[in-house]
Amino acid sequence: MTRAYALVGFAIVAGGTVLLWPWLTYPARRGILVAGAITYSVQLAAFWALVRFRDTVRGFMWAWAGGIVVRFGALAALAAVVVRGEDLPPAATLLGFVGFLFALLGMEFFFLLRPDRFGGR
Numbered sequence: 001m002t003r004a005y006a007l008v009g010f011a012i013v014a015g016g017t018v019l020l021w022p023w024l025t026y027p028a029r030r031g032i033l034v035a036g037a038i039t040y041s042v043q044l045a046a047f048w049a050l051v052r053f054r055d056t057v058r059g060f061m062w063a064w065a066g067g068i069v070v071r072f073g074a075l076a077a078l079a080a081v082v083v084r085g086e087d088l089p090p091a092a093t094l095l096g097f098v099g100f101l102f103a104l105l106g107m108e109f110f111f112l113l114r115p116d117r118f119g120g121r
Helices: 002-023 026-052 057-084 090-113
Strands: none
Touching: 002 026, 002 090, 026 057, 026 090, 057 090
């Protein structure tokens, strides 16, 4: 199930990047690429934890809460780096991160709801 989520998640991030590409400036393109890579990595780790600990309510809740903390921590760290640096445009990078995160979080529900469809138990 995690492999299927990873493939579909990659397709969403890559597809979103390709769709936005023609309308972005060069710095904004770099910001979207960085945001997509970070979002994908963070979300994949958080989803893995949910799948790993979903057998018990307590484990699932801890994994869910930990995922929230990690996601907000990644956003805060990215914001701190982007605002202080001059390499990436803050708007494109942070909006890209949040946009990709929103899309991947929406997809997470479907993989957890019916795991048998995606090779899970």
